[in-house]
Each structure stands twice: as structure tokens, then as C-alpha cells.
Amino acid sequence: MAKATRPGDSGFDALLERLRPECDRIIAQYEHKRSALLPIMHLFQEHEGFVSPEAMAAAARMLDLTPAEVESTVSFYTLLYRKPVGRYMLQVCRGLSCVLNGADEFMAHCRTRLGIGHLETTDDGTFSYEEVECLAACDRAPCMQVNLEFFYDLTPERFDQMLDQMRNGVFEVPPLAQTRRPERTWLESPQAEIATGRRTRGAERVPDPDDPGGIGDRSGLIMLDRILARDQAFRGRTRERLVREDPQALERVVED
Ligand code: FES
Numbered sequence: 001m002a003k004a005t006r007p008g009d010s011g012f013d014a015l016l017e018r019l020r021p022e023c024d025r026i027i028a029q030y031e032h033k034r035s036a037l038l039p040i041m042h043l044f045q046e047h048e049g050f051v052s053p054e055a056m057a058a059a060a061r062m063l064d065l066t067p068a069e070v071e072s073t074v075s076f077y078t079l080l081y082r083k084p085v086g087r088y089m090l091q092v093c094r095g096l097s098c099v100l101n102g103a104d105e106f107m108a109h110c111r112t113r114l115g116i117g118h119l120e121t122t123d124d125g126t127f128s129y130e131e132v133e134c135l136a137a138c139d140r141a142p143c144m145q146v147n148l149e150f151f152y153d154l155t156p157e158r159f160d161q162m163l164d165q166m167r168n169g170v171f172e173v174p175p176l177a178q179t180r181r182p183e184r185t186w187l188e189s190p191q192a193e194i195a196t197g198r199r200t201r202g203a204e205r206v207p208d209p210d211d212p213g214g215i216g217d218r219s220g221l222i223m224l225d226r227i228l229a230r231d232q233a234f235r236g237r238t239r240e241r242l243v244r245e246d247p248q249a250l251e252r253v254v255e256d
Pocket of ligand 1: 138
């Protein structure tokens with residue numbers, strides 16, 4: 001595994017130096033250099049396998065942006081991975097059209113075959129799995145992206161075939177670079193957050209202190225709570241993750 005890069009680390013500095021001409025070329029294409037943020041973040045992701053904090057800091061310096069401006073843009077897109085991920089990043093659409101065409105069953109199959117849940121990585125660091133919002137391919141539902149390449153009209157059989165090809169190194173999409181070992185889960189202290197009942201500090205000017213002011217907080221647990229509380233149809237999908245992380249949580253939600 002390649003050595004991790006940290007601020008001031010010669011590994012990242014060397015990468016930055018190597019990519020600097022390409023960054024300059026990208027920046028020169030835009031009237032306003034801040035417009036180059038997304039392509040530059042994709043460039044770093046291509047080489048690091050994710051968008052590291054060092055890459056975001058370097059982009060802020062190059063583009064005269066604040067770190068907050070960079071992070072708020074990067075965190076908006078599921079196309080950019082803010083944590084190290086597996087060599088194959090599997091992002092399955094959970095939007096309405098896909099659900100109407102069997103995405104719930106398809107996602108359950110994916111999770112079973114991978115042995116991981118939403119926002120998790122297999123222990124060998126090969127696969128990361130995420131359920132994402134509409135991928136804008138609704139006419140070919142259900143669909144997913146593998147390392148950002150689209151796959152349409154999916155079935156469990158097709159998914160199994162794709163997994164076999166990835167495991168055997170013959171899949172049509174090449175694996176991602178992996179400069180840091182991914183953690184098993186992208187969540188932060190999920191047990192503690194569920195156990196205390198308080199999920200986040202919440203956003204300013206939002207009446208509910210646990211409301212992040214958007215869809216999904218850093219842990220994803222606020223959205224999970226909303227789904228459990230308001231949409232019975234999604235219970236089967238979230239039960240697996242809840243039971244694994246906190247066996248008593250589901251009972252408490254059902255009792256409530
Ligand atoms: S709902 Fe899945 S692509 Fe739009």
C-alpha cells in the first residue's frame with residue numbers, strides 16, 4: 001500500500017508538484033479560477049483515490065478560496081469521496097424511479113453479497129458501497145455507478161457477474177488508486193450517537209438542534225431517523241444496519 005500523505009508530508013508535496021502543471025492548465029480554461037474547483041478535485045481524486053484534506057487545502061490556496069468554500073462544494077457531491085474508499089466504489093441509486101423498478105430488492109441483494117451496508121467498505125478494502133440519490137438515468141432504472149461509470153437496467157444476476165469480474169481483475173472499469181487504507185465505516189462513533197439520542201450540534205438558525213439543515217448529516221443518522229419515523233416502507237432496508245450497530249435501537253424506535 002502506498003504511504004499515506006499528511007500536511008507537509010513529502011508524499012503529498014510530491015504529488016502536488018507533479019499535478020501543478022495540469023492544475024494550471026485547468027485553471028487557465030476558466031474566466032474565474034474558482035470555476036476550476038471541481039475538475040481539480042477530480043484530478044486529485046484520480047491520483048489519491050479520494051479527496052484528501054491536503055488536496056482540499058491545496059485547491060483553496062490555488063483558487064483563492066476559503067477552506068469552507070472548498071469543503072462545502074466537495075461535500076455536496078457524492079461524485080467526490082471525502083474519505084478513503086475501496087478500489088471499487090459502488091454507488092447504487094435509491095431514487096424514486098429506481099425504487100419503482102426494484103432498487104430496494106437490488107440494494108438488499110448488493111448488501112448481502114458484499115457483506116456490508118450503506119457507507120461501508122469491505123475488510124479487504126476492495127469494495128465500498130453507498131446508496132445515493134437520483135443519478136439522472138431514470139429511464140434505465142435501476143442503475144448504479146462503479147468508480148463513476150454508469151451501469152443500467154441492473155438485476156441481481158448482473159451484479160453478481162460484475163462482482164466476479166471485479167474480483168478476478170477483468171472488469172471493464174479499472175480499480176481506483178488507493179493511497180490510504182479505508183476504514184470499515186464512514187460513520188463517526190455511530191454507537192455513541194444513537195445511544196445518546198443526540199446526533200449533531202445542528203445547523204444555525206434551524207429550529208431543531210438535531211436538524212443539520214439539509215439531507216444527511218456527517219453520519220447519515222438523521223436521515224435514517226427520518227426514514228424510520230416517517231416511511232414504514234423503508235424499514236426493511238435500514239433494519240439490517242441498525243441491528244448490526246445497535247441491536248436495541250430498532251426496538252426503541254418501534255416502541256416510540
Ligand atoms: S431515480 Fe435512479 S436514476 Fe433517477
